[in-house]
Amino acid sequence: MSFPLLFDFYELTMAYGYFRAGIHERTAVFDLFYRKGPFEHPYVLFVGLEGVLQGIENFRFGEDEIRYLQSVAPQIRDEQFWDLLRRFRFHGTIYAPEEGTVMFPREPMLRVEGKLFEVQLLETMLLTYVNHQSLIATAAHRMVEAAAGKPVIEMGARRAQGVDAAIDGARAAYIGGVSKTATTEAGRRFGIPITGTMAHSFVLAFHRDVQSPDQAKEAELEAFTAYAEAFPDQCLLVVDTTDVERSGLPNAIAVFRKLREKGYEPIGVRIDSGDLAYLSRVCRKALDEAGFPGAQIIASSDLDEFVIRDLLAQGAPIDAFGVGTNLITARSDPALGGVYKLAAIEWEENGERHLSTPIKLSENPTKVTLPGRKNVVRLLKDGQFVGDLIILEDEEDPKGPLRMIHPEYRWKQKVVTDYEAIRLLRPVYRDGRRLIDKITPDTARQTAAQSLAQLSPEHRRLHMPHEPHVDLSDALYERWMAEIHRRRMEKVQ
Amino acid sequence: MSFPLLFDFYELTMAYGYFRAGIHERTAVFDLFYRKGPFEHPYVLFVGLEGVLQGIENFRFGEDEIRYLQSVAPQIRDEQFWDLLRRFRFHGTIYAPEEGTVMFPREPMLRVEGKLFEVQLLETMLLTYVNHQSLIATAAHRMVEAAAGKPVIEMGARRAQGVDAAIDGARAAYIGGVSKTATTEAGRRFGIPITGTMAHSFVLAFHRDVQSPDQAKEAELEAFTAYAEAFPDQCLLVVDTTDVERSGLPNAIAVFRKLREKGYEPIGVRIDSGDLAYLSRVCRKALDEAGFPGAQIIASSDLDEFVIRDLLAQGAPIDAFGVGTNLITARSDPALGGVYKLAAIEWEENGERHLSTPIKLSENPTKVTLPGRKNVVRLLKDGQFVGDLIILEDEEDPKGPLRMIHPEYRWKQKVVTDYEAIRLLRPVYRDGRRLIDKITPDTARQTAAQSLAQLSPEHRRLHMPHEPHVDLSDALYERWMAEIHRRRMEKVQ
Numbered sequence: 006m007s008f009p010l011l012f013d014f015y016e017l018t019m020a021y022g023y024f025r026a027g028i029h030e031r032t033a034v035f036d037l038f039y040r041k042g043p044f045e046h047p048y049v050l051f052v053g054l055e056g057v058l059q060g061i062e063n064f065r066f067g068e069d070e071i072r073y074l075q076s077v078a079p080q081i082r083d084e085q086f087w088d089l090l091r092r093f094r095f096h097g098t099i100y101a102p103e104e105g106t107v108m109f110p111r112e113p114m115l116r117v118e119g120k121l122f123e124v125q126l127l128e129t130m131l132l133t134y135v136n137h138q139s140l141i142a143t144a145a146h147r148m149v150e151a152a153a154g155k156p157v158i159e160m161g162a163r164r165a166q167g168v169d170a171a172i173d174g175a176r177a178a179y180i181g182g183v184s185k186t187a188t189t190e191a192g193r194r195f196g197i198p199i200t201g202t203m204a205h206s207f208v209l210a211f212h213r214d215v216q217s218p219d220q221a222k223e224a225e226l227e228a229f230t231a232y233a234e235a236f237p238d239q240c241l242l243v244v245d246t247t248d249v250e251r252s253g254l255p256n257a258i259a260v261f262r263k264l265r266e267k268g269y270e271p272i273g274v275r276i277d278s279g280d281l282a283y284l285s286r287v288c289r290k291a292l293d294e295a296g297f298p299g300a301q302i303i304a305s306s307d308l309d310e311f312v313i314r315d316l317l318a319q320g321a322p323i324d325a326f327g328v329g330t331n332l333i334t335a336r337s338d339p340a341l342g343g344v345y346k347l348a349a350i351e352w353e354e355n356g357e358r359h360l361s362t363p364i365k366l367s368e369n370p371t372k373v374t375l376p377g378r379k380n381v382v383r384l385l386k387d388g389q390f391v392g393d394l395i396i397l398e399d400e401e402d403p404k405g406p407l408r409m410i411h412p413e414y415r416w417k418q419k420v421v422t423d424y425e426a427i428r429l430l431r432p433v434y435r436d437g438r439r440l441i442d443k444i445t446p447d448t449a450r451q452t453a454a455q456s457l458a459q460l461s462p463e464h465r466r467l468h469m470p471h472e473p474h475v476d477l478s479d480a481l482y483e484r485w486m487a488e489i490h491r492r493r494m495e496k497v498q
Numbered sequence: 499m500s501f502p503l504l505f506d507f508y509e510l511t512m513a514y515g516y517f518r519a520g521i522h523e524r525t526a527v528f529d530l531f532y533r534k535g536p537f538e539h540p541y542v543l544f545v546g547l548e549g550v551l552q553g554i555e556n557f558r559f560g561e562d563e564i565r566y567l568q569s570v571a572p573q574i575r576d577e578q579f580w581d582l583l584r585r586f587r588f589h590g591t592i593y594a595p596e597e598g599t600v601m602f603p604r605e606p607m608l609r610v611e612g613k614l615f616e617v618q619l620l621e622t623m624l625l626t627y628v629n630h631q632s633l634i635a636t637a638a639h640r641m642v643e644a645a646a647g648k649p650v651i652e653m654g655a656r657r658a659q660g661v662d663a664a665i666d667g668a669r670a671a672y673i674g675g676v677s678k679t680a681t682t683e684a685g686r687r688f689g690i691p692i693t694g695t696m697a698h699s700f701v702l703a704f705h706r707d708v709q710s711p712d713q714a715k716e717a718e719l720e721a722f723t724a725y726a727e728a729f730p731d732q733c734l735l736v737v738d739t740t741d742v743e744r745s746g747l748p749n750a751i752a753v754f755r756k757l758r759e760k761g762y763e764p765i766g767v768r769i770d771s772g773d774l775a776y777l778s779r780v781c782r783k784a785l786d787e788a789g790f791p792g793a794q795i796i797a798s799s800d801l802d803e804f805v806i807r808d809l810l811a812q813g814a815p816i817d818a819f820g821v822g823t824n825l826i827t828a829r830s831d832p833a834l835g836g837v838y839k840l841a842a843i844e845w846e847e848n849g850e851r852h853l854s855t856p857i858k859l860s861e862n863p864t865k866v867t868l869p870g871r872k873n874v875v876r877l878l879k880d881g882q883f884v885g886d887l888i889i890l891e892d893e894e895d896p897k898g899p900l901r902m903i904h905p906e907y908r909w910k911q912k913v914v915t916d917y918e919a920i921r922l923l924r925p926v927y928r929d930g931r932r933l934i935d936k937i938t939p940d941t942a943r944q945t946a947a948q949s950l951a952q953l954s955p956e957h958r959r960l961h962m963p964h965e966p967h968v969d970l971s972d973a974l975y976e977r978w979m980a981e982i983h984r985r986r987m988e989k990v991q
Contacts, residue, residue, distance in 0.1 A: 009661065009665070009683045010682040010683040010685075010686055011655075011661060011664075011682075011683060012682055013653065013655060013656070013680040013681065013682065013694055014680050014681075014682045014685070014692045014693060014694030015680065015694030015695050015696055015697060016694070016697075017682065017694065018694050018695055018696065018728070018729060018732075019696050019697065019699070019700045021728050021729075022696065022700060022724055022725045022728045022729070023700075023703065023724075024728075025724060025727055025728040026704075026724035026727075026728075028703060028704075031703075033703065035699070070686070073685075073686045074682075077685060077692055080728075080729055080730075080731065080732065081728075121703060125699065128656070128697075129655050129656050129664075129681075132656035132657075133655055133656055133657075133658055133660065133661060133664055134660075134661075136656065136657055137658065137659045137660050137663070140659075141659075160506065162504075162506055162622050162626055163506070163621070163622050163625035163626055163629060163836075163838075164625075164626075164629055164833040164834075164835065165626055165630065165659070166630045166633075166634075166658070166659040166660065166662075166663040166667070166827065166832070167626065167627075167630050167659070167660060167662030167663040167666050167667070168502065168504060168626060168627075168662050169659075169660030169661050169662040169663065170630070170659040170660040170662065170663050171504075171622075171626055172502070173660050174659070174660070187506040187507050187508065188506065188507075188622075189503040189504075189505055189506065189507045189510065189567075190502045190503040190504060192503075192507070192566075192570060193503055193563070193566045199507045199570055200507060201506055201507030201508030201509070201510065201511050202508050202511055203508055203511065203512055203515065204508060204509075204512065204621075205839075205840075205858045205860075206512070206528070206618065206838075206839065206840040207512045207515060207516075209840045209843065209856040209857075209858060210516065210521060210524075210526065210614060210840060210843050210856075211519075211521075212843065212854060212856035213843075213845040213847065213852070213854050214845065214847070214852060214854050215854070215856065215981075215984050215985065216984055217984060218984070218985055218986060218987045218988075220984075221984065221985040222987075231515055231516075231518060231519035232515045234518055234519075235511070235514050235515045235517075235518040235519075235573075235574075236511060236514075236515070236573055237573075238573065239511075239573065245860060245861050246858055246859070246860070247858075247859045247985050247987065248859065248861075248987045249861060251987040251989075252987060278860045278861040278862045278865060279860075279861025279862065280861075284861070330833045330835065334659065334827075334832040334833045335832075336832055336833060339659070339827040339828075339829055339832035340657040340823045340827045340829060341657075342657065342823065343656075345656075345699075346698075346699065347698075347699040347702045347703060350702065350703050350705065350706075352706040352707065354706065354707070359706070359707060361705060361706050361707050361708070363702040363703075363705035363708065364702075365698045365702060365739055365740075366739070366740045366741065367698075367738060367739070367771045367772075368738050368741075368742060368771040368772025368773075368777070369771045369772065372771060488708075491708050491709055491710060491711070491713075491714065492708065492711055492714040492740050493711060494711045494715075494740065494741045494744040494745060495711075496744075
């Protein structure tokens, strides 16, 4: 049995560095968080937790793995170190919100506590899952939001960045609100509803020796008829192989009439090129006049949230949207920049153990990290989001009137009363085993829907949304400032 | 043993439609090609062939798979059809250029011939591999080109769109010219050189109870010393955890001096934030003055081809570039829009077999496909690229003076003489087995380098490159126009 070595090589060299310094078993606390939302969106849906929990279970080193690592790190000759890897199981604790929860910049989405070398080795694996899947779920949410209640179908596998991107991406998109996927394996693996009908090649396969437009039209009719015979109760026909108005649409209506004679109602037509607003109106009118007001019009062809919004704003009679590339790659902003930063480290002095809370100052002020073991408290009033407070784990939940203070613009404040406080991070993995059941896409999808329903329409707006209140507790703010000032070096020019 | 169902569900419904119409075993020819290069780049490196060949070998349907498909397609009750899937092996033929070859828009990168239902089922799998890997290889090539001979290191796994994207992406990036990857599993799986040293967390792990900037600086020195002891011959130190000029750099030099006393030369320093041009100059000066002119300066932090080019244009003394997100996601254009289109289909009439060559007209003129079994002839003169000619497979290679004619702007012509003609597509898979050896990343990397060396600097320019000549043979052009006119329906307004 072989396990993928899902880490950056520096996680191994650092692990050995810790080992040589004798600090590899000190307790360390890492936060996984992002600094800026993709698409200038003010939040992301936290997705990838189930992948993370399964990934941790598979995070092992067999003899093959050890041999490979020894070959690329011949400097490491301590057998004790290699034995540490041979016995590797993650024994620490992971804290996380429920998969699907809305999370804001700087909020820990995972808090990982354990032996320094163990938590360091997990870095890349945790980031890859959470960054990718949260990104795609958030992209999906935006398209679903734009579709304003009409179903969105994910069909991007062929443009996905690899097989995982297609399959895990379909799961994330479903959690973000799409109704179905075309990716068969995502259906099988996760139980997500799948869908699919025909491509243009199906029509062209019936183009025998076509010599005239009439013969091309006949060939299309033959293709449609064949499809309707195979799937009489699932008849959705792609109508733009040669000409929507002169061929695809009249052929589809002819086939729908025959179907009805046999007692079947058609699903409808799909338009995959051309001006979708114009063509959908042409199709709607013809279908209505032919007596098929129930036949749906599905549109696809390079859709994204803005095209969907504009089509609907123009009153295009489209019943469902198929989205491919722009969703499965989050094309307009294809990476969530989640990071994994040390927030606390145990230290021994005179036989006593201390937890120190370092921060990275960095040359970029926006990259300064927050110190300590933290949690996030979501404040709701009448079920609606009023703000988040990042607190130190050992603080009590806030009670009574609460003055929230913007962490940068300190004069920006608001007082919140009569709120409900919900601590978002709870342990999900401890001592080598997961503490929560397998998370199905449906569970995470529900979590996302509930979490999103707490936000106002202003927060959910696609363009120039309202910035949510995410503040730091007084104790965290003071610790943060103290750690900065302890490290800040005077620059004299 | 379970196989992933790597297809869009419509490939199955179409397969059944073909089966019901009795045409599923007719010979069909599909082309895989792209219409427009990513990043407005005039070509891509064709990568993904090894993945495709392995994917085809794994393309099977076990009983689990059949059961799942039956559950989602209950309309399909023909046991004969399910038996076809149970026995599924791809028996057709695949033609492809060598993995790594430069390919231009509209040129077939794969030509797939076989039974209609078989070639249809492969659609998504072929597209996913080729689209993703060709994209990343091309993105890597641009960054390597910008780096003008300095090494580029791939380190994007944490931002990749899933685990495959990280691992296969690292392989593609290597083929595109990067020198090393940080992704350990890519090293193990493909034999690509890997590299890695330390993150900021390594420094912060030594921040015990820091009370002053001096103590922070001491902690960093302690971390550097620990790392140098673990890897005395591989000492590369990240110098921007608190302050490059006042802490990281002087600490690094102190450690380098100790190393030298022990007989080791340092690798150098890494800068991961701040202004890289300014900081690299500061580091270079200090390292030179301290007697370490051989110590390298590695820069990272959101680099892409344009930042690399500009840093070098400003004379920043950077010796190697680490690139993450922008490479592994091809951030500025994260999808190659490869498509898979029917180009020919066998037809029986009066007991005779014909190969008809349909095209898709589509509502978008740029999406009109090219008909027939095609190949690509690369024309070289003195080893340099002068143009490509897309021809019909049964045409002879061009000989003697050749008039090349732009397929759209027909007045744009040039006559080429004394050229060498190389047919790019050759069979790589036939009758259920691959015809070529396993393609190593090094082989494909060499192919890419040779193929790129045939292009002029004008073609390889990052911004506003010269458009290469890619024309159609007269026979193909005439067939194309004939097929269009046979299908074009008169629009009267």
